[in-house]
Amino acid sequence: MSPTPFLVLSALLFSIGTLGVLVRRNAIVVFMCVELMLNASNLAFVTFARQHGNLDGQIAAFFVMVVAAAEVVVGLAIIMTIFRTRRSASVDDASLLKY
Amino acid sequence: MIAFWILAPLMVVCALGMVVSRKAVHSALMLAVVMVSLAILYAAQDAPFLFAVQIIVYTGAVLMLFLFVLMLVGVDASDSLVETLRGQRLLAIAVGLLFAIVLVAGLAQVTVGAVVGLDEANIDGNVPGVARLLFSNYVFAFEVTSALLITAAVGAMVLAHRERLSAKPTQRDMALARMRDYADRGVHPGPLPGPGTFARHNSVDTPALLPDGTPSELSISRVMRARGTVRDVEADRAAIARVDDETNVLRGGGDR
Numbered sequence: 001m002s003p004t005p006f007l008v009l010s011a012l013l014f015s016i017g018t019l020g021v022l023v024r025r026n027a028i029v030v031f032m033c034v035e036l037m038l039n040a041s042n043l044a045f046v047t048f049a050r051q052h053g054n055l056d057g058q059i060a061a062f063f064v065m066v067v068a069a070a071e072v073v074v075g076l077a078i079i080m081t082i083f084r085t086r087r088s089a090s091v092d093d094a095s096l097l098k099y
Numbered sequence: 100m101i102a103f104w105i106l107a108p109l110m111v112v113c114a115l116g117m118v119v120s121r122k123a124v125h126s127a128l129m130l131a132v133v134m135v136s137l138a139i140l141y142a143a144q145d146a147p148f149l150f151a152v153q154i155i156v157y158t159g160a161v162l163m164l165f166l167f168v169l170m171l172v173g174v175d176a177s178d179s180l181v182e183t184l185r186g187q188r189l190l191a192i193a194v195g196l197l198f199a200i201v202l203v204a205g206l207a208q209v210t211v212g213a214v215v216g217l218d219e220a221n222i223d224g225n226v227p228g229v230a231r232l233l234f235s236n237y238v239f240a241f242e243v244t245s246a247l248l249i250t251a252a253v254g255a256m257v258l259a260h261r262e263r264l265s266a267k268p269t270q271r272d273m274a275l276a277r278m279r280d281y282a283d284r285g286v287h288p289g290p291l292p293g294p295g296t297f298a299r300h301n302s303v304d305t306p307a308l309l310p311d312g313t314p315s316e317l318s319i320s321r322v323m324r325a326r327g328t329v330r331d332v333e334a335d336r337a338a339i340a341r342v343d344d345e346t347n348v349l350r351g352g353g354d355r
Contacts (some may be wrong), residue, residue: 001100003211006140009107013114013133013204019195020118023188028169029117029126035161036114036130039137039271042149050144053215055228058146059237062229065149065156066244072161072253076168083172084261092183 006047013040026081027089031072038068102143106136128163134158145217148226173322292318305330 014037020033042061049057083089100303110133117129138153182188220228243320268276280286292315293304304323306314316324323329 001103003214005103005107006144007206008108008203011206012111012199015195015199015202016111016114016118018198019192020243022191022195023118026123028123028165028172032117032126032165033132036117036133038133039157043137043140043213046141046144046146046149049146050217051211051214053217053220055217055220055232058149058229058230062152063240063244065152067247069156069161070247072164073251073255074258076164077255080168080171089172098247
């Protein structure tokens with residue numbers, strides 16, 4: 001099967017993730033959308049690995065997964081810390097640096 | 100590739116549902132569907148190792164972490180509809196659509212050439228193939244990942260750790276505080292009233308009735324009130340009155 005449908009699906013998922021990051025206010029949902037974008041790029045990596053016939057793309061996807069796992073752990077810990085001090089998970093509320 | 104054409108629309112619909120759903124828990128479940136579907140697509144593209152990793156790491160670990168944090172933060176913490184920047188939402192949707200159109204249009208014009216396929220690279224199996232690359236060309240990156248993982252773990256522990264600033268209140272302290280509240284403000288020192296003592300509904304979403312017939316606010320959990328799942332006492336009372344009327348009519352017709 002041609003890789004183009006996979007790439008189009010990957011592009012669509014990435015765009016939906018971008019849209020979510022731009023539109024949503026809840027920090028946790030924004031974070032989920034970032035995860036969706038990472039997953040979409042992984043799909044492109046795996047598709048290109050199959051197209052080029054070597055496994056480097058899969059290795060890249062694997063590294064993205066590892067880094068994403070670390071990022072989720074730290075990011076959620078930060079969200080929890082912010083929630084603990086401000087009782088809110090909205091990205092609009094953490095604006096003290098502006099002033 | 101039937102799997103692709105079944106899963107691709109499902110994934111796009113679930114991803115959109117994740118963005119638009121009001122409750123964060125629904126978003127997490129939609130994301131789980133997308134991630135499992137992605138795992139199946141990896142399996143269909145000769146990547147069984149990534150299939151397993153995707154299921155274990157993403158749907159197993161990452162999503163569970165998301166759900167844990169959602170439970171800690173509170174399920175009722177939904178999105179605020181206040182726009183801090185005027186027209187930001189519409190503009191964001193327009194930009195997102197534009198981005199999608201540009202990306203898809205760009206991809207549609209690219210010719211990617213013939214698919215080589217992974218039959219040759221996977222000749223001793225996918226996992227040995229990946230391992231050979233990982234421990235030769237990419238061994239330095241792999242070692243750096245271990246440093247990253249341990250830093251992330253320590254960082255998460257430091258961030259989630261809460262320093263206790265005052266001594267933990269003992270049972271005696273709490274009893275004294277309760278009695279002080281009773282003396283100062285007349286707060287009832289005993290336990291809170293139990294829920295669900297309304298006529299025929301014996302569940303925690305039914306408020307207890309005070310002697311004058313009004314529902315007691317204290318008998319319902321704060322979380323249930325925040326979620327708006329508390330039973331309406333007036334509706335129950337009306338329903339019971341209606342049933343009583345009907346039985347009276349029936350009984351009256353039989354007796355007299």
